[in-house]
Amino acid sequence: MDKNSKIYIAGHRGMVGSAILKRMSDDGYTNFILKSSSELDLVNQNAVKDFFINEKPEIVIDAAAKVGGILANNTYRAQFIYENLMIQNNLIHVAHENEIEKFLFLGSSCIYPKLSPQPMKEEYLLSGNLEPTNEPYAIAKIAGIKMCENYFRQYGDNFLSIMPTNLYGENDNFDLKTSHVLPALINKLHDAKLKSKASVEIWGTGAPKREFLHVDDLASAAIFVLENIDADELYNKLRISHLNIGTGKDISIKELSLLIKKVVGFDGDLEFDKSKPDGTPQKLLDVSAINNKGWEFSVDLKDGIDSTYQWYLQNI
Secondary structure (H helix, E strand, O other): OOOOOOEEEEOOOOHHHHHHHHHHHHOOOOOEEOOOOOOOOOOOHHHHHHHHHHHOOOEEEEOOOOOOOHHHHHHOHHHHHHHHHHHHHHHHHHHHHOOOOEEEEEOOHHHOOOOOOOOEOHHHOOOOOOOHHHHHHHHHHHHHHHHHHHHHHHHOOOEEEEEEOEEEOOOOOOOOOOOOHHHHHHHHHHHHHHOOOOEEEEEOOOOOEEOEEEHHHHHHHHHHHHHHOOHHHHHHHOOOOOEEEOOOOOEEHHHHHHHHHHHHOOOOEEEEEOOOOOOOOEEOEOOHHHHHHOOOOOOOHHHHHHHHHHHHHHHO
């Protein structure tokens, strides 16, 4: 991929898009097309068509999505499936119509069945029922994966998908009502520290295990795939529909809570409310495919939480 390629990053202001933009800029890429959601409504197909005709991007990275935690996913079910389907459908199809050089679609590990064997291999996609609370979002992302694969199979388009595990880092969402577990714990424990609380309640037993990837590592993986892997290799040689992106390591929610407690400097106790649901016992990605191609994560979890907490203190 040429450093002067005209690159459009959809969702460049979000956690993922901003990390990719920063990493690509640091790596010497300079020719970016950037539009905020107020400047370009990706749900509007005509607006997307006009944008592609006028701007003529060569590389498209789809990091735009309506996202949220369990509560948001379960509450705004219709919005999550409609908006995500429309965004990706418009981008993928219009990219095809304009003969884009390369398209990278970003999804989520929630695409895998709720009771999937661990670690989750790319081949486990569509092998069982999804987690009900985020099924609409997951179905949209699965559709995006299959669109990229089949636009290659029918038209030869160089469209690929990567599926990251749980992400965290700068520009994350720390709202307790809509955020994921790691930023929510940072917010909760920091607030408890400021108010000198004796204890903090955490839902569940703390036993479930989750995998966490710093968003800077995802950015490096996205660029690695753009520079080194094409659709023909992904679909015909590796024989998979997407690439898992993660660390290949997980940690229990209790261990994560204790780690964040230490980073934040909260001196009180953690009380696990065992009457609340735990969710899936384990969610761990098999990342051997991307590792075998030469990419591995580099940000240690504690170091990543340290830097994320410092960003939180300066920006929230």
